[in-house]
Amino acid sequence: MHARMQGLSIQPQHQGGNVSQTTFNPKKRCADVCMELLLLESVHLYKNRGAPAASAALEAIGMRVGKQLAERYTKDRPRLGETLEVIKFLCKDFWLLVFKKQVDNLRTNHKGVYVLTDNNFRWLSRSPPISSAGGDPSQEEALREVALQHLHLPCGILRGAMIQLGVPCTVEADHKLSPPACAFTIRLS
């Protein structure tokens, strides 16, 4: 899973030194749909194993992956100094490389809480939008629960990345917004 995530997020590298190359040089790529199916299946798998473990397991996987992605993506960039720079790196470069776009809104209360809002979160793009006007409230709740389960993994990834870059924190996902919009709250510890 880690290798797949990293393989999908990086651009294909130049394979130098390969002597017998024909003119057709297929760069190694993986279809995006594989990633989406992998994410769906991983949530499904851990849900079937037992609900209490699911969120913890997904967050733990996310932390591992987040740490390694952070290590990888800071490679040729200038050094990150204070917390705000780390958050900016997260919102711009990291989000771009992992979720193919930048964060739409960043808010802070200057006391160690940051809220990152993404109006079109890539990993929730297949979820049905929850209409706030009318509709069955219990059904809405159920849909929100499902959306929340899919957010454990991205929360873990963000948390792992922040910790690796030297900022211990906790990350929560806000499932009050209608998917595919999504907000992540980072609390510095």
Added chain:
Amino acid sequence: MTSACTFVIVGQLDHPIYEADLTGPKEQQAQYLHQFVLHASLDAIDDIMWSTKECHLKTTDRFNNLLVTAYVTPGNSARFLLLHDGRNDENIKSFFTEVYELYLKIMLNPFHGPASKIMNKEFDKKVRTYARKILGL
């Protein structure tokens, strides 16, 4: 002419995750001294690290005739320390850059924990090869 040279990678929790004595076999006393000097230089590196945006920190500390040169990874997660006697400064930069690439590959290994020591023999071999090629040891 023997030149003293020890290379250490220090993790986020200030513990060495990799050590290599890059010169030939030496007596025990000098090895302990090298370790001690490198450990002591962590304070100086900490000071300099946060006052500059550079990854390559020049000579950060000295003890008698030994110099400690350091490099910080862009994500501030590891520090590379080289204890030497000040003969080839230019090449140290390229040495650190090469080792950074190797370090990244180790870090991306899913079986390598965040604070575990680097026991990989290939890594060790490559570091020593680079040391021979670039630093001329």
